[in-house]
Amino acid sequence: MSAEVSSPAESVLSVRDLTVRFATRRGVATVVDDVSWEVAAGETLAIVGESGSGKSVSALAVMGLLPTPPARVQGQVWLEGSDLLQASPQERRRTRGRRLGMVFQDPMTSLNPFLTIGKQVSEGVEHHLGLHGSELRDRAVELLGLVGIPAPADRLDEHPHQFSGGMRQRVMIAIALACEPQVLIADEATTALDVTTQAQIIELLGRLQEDMGMAVVWITHDLGVVAGIADRVSVMYAGQVVEEAPVDALYADPRHPYTQGLLGALPVIGGHGRELATISGLPPDPLQMPPGCRFWPRCTRRLDARCEHEPPTMWEVGPGHRVRTFYDTAREGSR
Amino acid sequence: MRVSRWSTALAALVLTTTACSGGGESVDVGGSGSGGADASGAQLVAALSAEPDQLDPHKTTAYASFQVLENVYDTLVQPDEQLEMRPALAESWETSKDQLTWTFKLRNGVKFHDGKDFTADDVVYSYERIIDEELSNAYRFESVKNVRAVDDTTVEIEVKRPTPNLLALIGGFKGMAIVSEENVTSGDIGRGPVGTGPFMLDEYVSGDSITLTANEDYWGGAPELGSVQFTFVSEPTVALANLQSGEVQWTDNLPPQQVEALGSDGTIETGVVPSNDYWYFAANQARPPFDDPLVRQALAYGVDREEITEAAKFGLATVNQTAIPRTSQWYYDYAPYSYDPERARQLLDEAGVENLTIDFMVTNEYPETISAAQVMADQLSEVGVKLDIRTEDFATWLDDQAKGNFDAFMLGWLGNIDPQDFYYAQHHSDGANNYQKYSNPEVDRLLDQAGQETDDEQRQELYNQAVEIIVDDASYIYLYNPDVVQGWAPELKGYTVRPDRAIRFHQASLSE
């Protein structure tokens, strides 16, 4: 896979300085803080982080699926030259499903149990592309076939509960791809699936991406998945991007202690059988962020008081490789 | 004699237990009366304050039932507007020399609503039914030895002793109606009564209305009205609103506090007539200290009848210290008490009674007892007497009354006509309704004697003597005679308010 860094000019979707705050009973929580990333056509960006790191929220913010209030979204989301955050609700709605598709984590709950599969696959097409009747039905069959559902015509009138988890996720993908969007956001799309199914879905998405040439934003907490599919990786921690790099660079040379921790926590197939390294402690409360480096309380290499009191900024450590630390903590003894 | 809801519960329960065996199929009283109601005349809609419990005149005790039945049934004789007994189904009557046999000559050609001829046998059947089944009016035949049909149009009643008030007993109200045997045995009478009266039952919609149609063959002449519909409206304000909006043309359920104002504006006519009812309270003389006449007299002085009357009846009543109203020929002007708290305190001192608390029983069946009791409680507190008001539903109330489970209670007697009915059962030692346990041999003697006296002047004298003693002993503490209050639309003509609360629409008409 290419390690090339796409320039902003080529990118189809570009997120700049995205900040999402939530008004809660106990105060304002900043869940996504100044996040930027971009993705080009045919490219796959992986956003990686623990749950609560803000990766899913940033994706929902891009899609315009966050309820406002309580959420407040700031920044820019450029989709081919127009800033979605400045667009009218109607315009935003027209991009959803049409130009931006999204696959969610849990196929068990993401489908409407009351409607037939056919209806759910086709309603986006019907709405955006104005297909009707048999045309619509044919498209639905085609889509289901595309995502590898056997005998799709027969299953059109069935309800979600008659489908297995993996099949449902295929349906979800069919829904997301129904209008051939330019960008597909897959939010933990394989997390809820067993390993075999996971592999099938990943393979399917890869194939479809190649066929359709769309950009894919792959959101996951699982670095293991990332290695196989992503071109570039963005690591998030406590609402911020802490490290971004081409996938090979990241694996070869993770610079942020958090990324290093994540990679250390990865079971290595056929590895040395050593105990999994884990990152101790919990992520900070979004209502009470540490004043300095957000990772400081959990960091194994806090160096000095500066880490505790002053927030670090991103800086470039290699081509397309940026990291949010004060000190370059290149890993000694990489694998 | 008593019409009334007075003993509703008692009679109703007796009735049940008997009705249980009879079973009860539902009764179709639907529109096709045999008399052929040609609805030529107008329909009068009359709002009653309650729904009849049932329409068997011998078994019901509800006033609402009698309001309807008044127009469906006839008695042998019936009271006119002055409450004098007049011919009805009997054209004439005479008594034997010894006063022990009464012979009634019946009207010819009278038919029941189902077309059957009315004969002497129907009279005998009706009276025997009341006597043999011990229905609640059986006491009216207490002195009757025998009732027999001499021929089709002659009935003879033998009495054990002279009974000068026999006409009032058998004609005072429609509880003594002449019913049809078939109607009784078929079980239809409860919902579909068949009588000889000016109107016949057309439709009974439970909870909503009862409709009567004119009996064109009525012996007293066909009614002017084509039909009468009785609806049931428990709220006086609602009844009034219905009257004002023209939805009903007659009601006896007017809000008392508004009657005065209504009379003046002319859109509604009101009729206010003194009734023969009276309201009183009585202390339980089986319980000390109420066995002491001084204590009872203290109570009689301790209440302000005017205020009670004003509070409970909004002036639609006349204060009275005896039972019989001023309008009656039997009225006796005797009023020894006045509102005198000082005197009341003295009497209590004399009796050696302190800190008296009275368990005072009233019933929500008659809300005026509750209002009056609250006023009395306020007044008696001036005298140092505490009135503990105990409100009960009527069935429980009656039960407690019968068991003597009270210090004092308030209630009224409705619809009496003859003085014997006003005083005997209530104050004679053997009186059936002497719940206050009053016993005075002199009163007993006077009442016994008066009951058999056939000379009216003599009777009056005897009653006057008895009444004086009763009032002096404060067996009952009499309060007031209420008015009969009814209101109707100006289009309703030929209708008169009667002191016995009987509502008769036979002569009424609607002009338009």
Next chain:
Amino acid sequence: MARYVLRRAGQAAVVLLGVSLIVFALMQLVPGDPVRVALGTRFDQETYDALRARAGLDQPLPVQYAQYLGNALTGDLGVSFRSGQPVTASLLERLPATLSLAGVALLIALLIAVPLGLISATRSGKVSDYVATVFSQIGVSIPDFWMAILLIVLFTSTLGWLPPSGYVPFTEDPVDWLAHIVLPAVTVGVVSGSILTRFVRSAVLESMGQEHVRTATAKGLPGSLVLRRHVLRGALVPILTVTGVQLATLLGGVVVVEVIFAWPGLGRLTYDAVAARDYPLMQGAVLMFAAVFLLVNLLVDLLYAALDPRIRY
């Protein structure tokens, strides 16, 4: 399906059986002996015993209950103390009036609750949500009998627009029927509707929080379509359930309102029966109410099958 219906009907029957037992037991607690009361002042032992035997009151209680139940199963609920009429006939006679009142009231309740709950939920946290919440809070707190009085004063005494009471069967005169049913139905409907509003709100909120609704939104469907096809559809089952349960409140309101508006239904019959201590009638009426309630809830359960494809009995 048939098996499920049978099972649910069986459960309802068991509950109804229990209800009849409770009602029967309740009547045994009545202070005083009905026969003794019936005889009043004219008490003699012989008549007393005879009457007791005739009414079956000399039998042991379980036997009496079995008899009552046996009769009830054949549709015979005894004979009214007061009118001497069979209880079953009296109840059936009054049933239509109550059902029409309850039906219209339910309709009004839903007409209030669904739009209000929807507005409240979809604009959660906004002014309209606040207004709707306050409105439903007021509706829940207002005593129905008080509202009835106020309505009568306003619409009949003051404005003279509507008749203050009474009942006209629909079959007789639909317009008049409507004029008469408006006030009582509004009284009951507003109170029930206010309660329902809260449930609709939370059901819709919950439904909106469902992930499949997010999926639908992600498809770029218009908000109204998402609301109609995805949110409401999902909220329907909980709303239906609550509506079924709320029926008890609604029927309770009907009892009170029938008394005030002189509505010739089961409620007033019950009230009159209580006032007159007409125990057989009371027993029957209470049983009837419970039966109606259970029946409706049974129907609600069965409706689930139609609404939720996941449920296959």
Next chain:
Amino acid sequence: MSDQASSQAPEAPAAEQRFQTLRAVLANRLAVVGLLVLAALVVAALFGPQLAPYGINAIEVEDRFQSPSLDHLFGTDELGRDVFSRVLVAARVSLQVGAIAVGISLVAGVTLGLVAGFYGGRIDDVVMRVMDMLFAFPAILLAIAILAVLGPGLTNAMIAIGIVYTPIFARICRASVLSVREEVFVRAARSIGASDFRLLRLHILPNVLAPIIVQTSLSLAFAILSEAALSFLGLGVQPPQPSWGRMLFDGRGFIEQAWWMGVFPGLAIFVTVLAFNIVGDAMRDALDPKQRSVIESRGQS
């Protein structure tokens, strides 16, 4: 959240939680108004007779039907009694009925719910089926039927209302018990041989309190409403004791000449019930973690 709850001793968070609840309730301005109304009611209930400008049974027939004025704030009734004084003093009856009736259902319902939920099995079946049966009656109808049997009156009204609201408490309590019964700390306590009673009292009861407290507040509103309805039907409080429902019952015949007789007692019921409802709602918002999680879970990814 649940992790924390189970790792700590159940008694520990109580004080802190209570404080937080109070803060959350106070944060709701409407609830503060509700609380103030309730406080005023309590004052009226305690000192009503002292505060009332007139005796509640001071009858002045000449002064009947006086419209509201400075002498008689709420006017006078059909017997010339001061409506304001009666409304004030009647607060005691309403609160008393509410408190005692709900007390009855609380004790009975919670006991039944605890037992049913804790022991499960046949006991659960029997108890809950009986509750279902009671639930099948419209509340007011059941209360009417019970009063028909017991006879009208204040005490009986309290008992009737208490019985009517028992099933709700039993259901809520049982549901909560079921959810904590299998929690780690309960199983732990059981494994070290704690007696059932101790388990129920120390471990289960404190953890099912929140929904029960919420229900108590809401039930108070409905109990007061029920008492008013029963008194309005003539089955509850009997004269001369003043009660809002009874005053409406007595006043409805005079509503056209004396609107104040029907308006003020009704208003008193309405305001009281509203206050309890608002406070109850605020407490639910504060106490019921499910509600809170809906809002806050949106803050997490």
